[in-house]
Amino acid sequence: MLAGLRKQVLDVSMELRRMQMARGTSGNVSARDPESGLIAITPSAIPYEVLRVTDIAIITPAGEIIHGNHRPSSETPMHTAVYRLRPDVNGIVHTHSLYATVFSVLNKELPVVTVPLATFGPVPIAPFRLPGSQALADEVARCLGVAGKSVLLQNHGALCAGSTVGKALECAAYTEEGAQVAYLAHLAGGLNPIPDEYIAVMRDISGTEKAL
Ligand SMILES: [Zn+2]
Numbered sequence: 001m002l003a004g005l006r007k008q009v010l011d012v013s014m015e016l017r018r019m020q021m022a023r024g025t026s027g028n029v030s031a032r033d034p035e036s037g038l039i040a041i042t043p044s045a046i047p048y049e050v051l052r053v054t055d056i057a058i059i060t061p062a063g064e065i066i067h068g069n070h071r072p073s074s075e076t077p078m079h080t081a082v083y084r085l086r087p088d089v090n091g092i093v094h095t096h097s098l099y100a101t102v103f104s105v106l107n108k109e110l111p112v113v114t115v116p117l118a119t120f121g122p123v124p125i126a127p128f129r130l131p132g133s134q135a136l137a138d139e140v141a142r143c144l145g146v147a148g149k150s151v152l153l154q155n156h157g158a159l160c161a162g163s164t165v166g167k168a169l170e171c172a173a174y175t176e177e178g179a180q181v182a183y184l185a186h187l188a189g190g191l192n193p194i195p196d197e198y199i200a201v202m203r204d205i206s207g208t209e210k211a212l
Pocket of ligand 1: 027075094095096131156157
């Protein structure tokens with residue numbers, strides 16, 4: 001069932017690991033089939049190095065399991081909350097990538113310090129809630145809003161969304177890069193965002209979806 005969608009989720013999961021943005025069993029990846037509304041999502045507590053396409057679960061928009069050898073990700077409520085809010089989103093990547101997590105500990109939004117961030121930043125920060133809880137899911141969906149692509153989770157990591165799971169991965173990579181640049185610039189003595197008037201022009205030219 002939905003073999004292509006599950007393969008996309010597996011491929012992005014492996015890419016996250018290759019990019020050193022996911023370790024052990026941390027982070028989770030999902031993709032939604034626009035026609036049926038069904039969601040393919042990584043399983044809970046299976047290390048990436050042994051993950052197979054048959055381990056990827058299929059769930060309904062309400063989070064009920066339709067197919068899978070394992071429980072779906074413990075962060076399933078976060079994924080389903082975003083899909084319910086955002087018909088334009090068909091892929092989600094949640095990471096504990098290092099610099100995005102460092103920035104989340106500062107508990108501040110990530111300003112637009114890099115060119116890719118101009119298309120979807122500044123990145124808001126959702127307040128800390130218990131991992132896997134509906135309260136966290138609600139805060140993440142609220143902070144992502146009706147047009148956002150990326151949100152930091154206080155003392156936890158980041159969640160990135162896209163029209164496909166591949167686009168969500170790109171957004172996660174740009175979020176991590178932006179957080180790393182912001183952190184290093186701050187250490188080096190100054191964190192200067194791109195001026196607002198240029199951000200508006202860059203958004204008009206590239207368009208969020210095209211650039212992501
Ligand atoms: Zn997490």
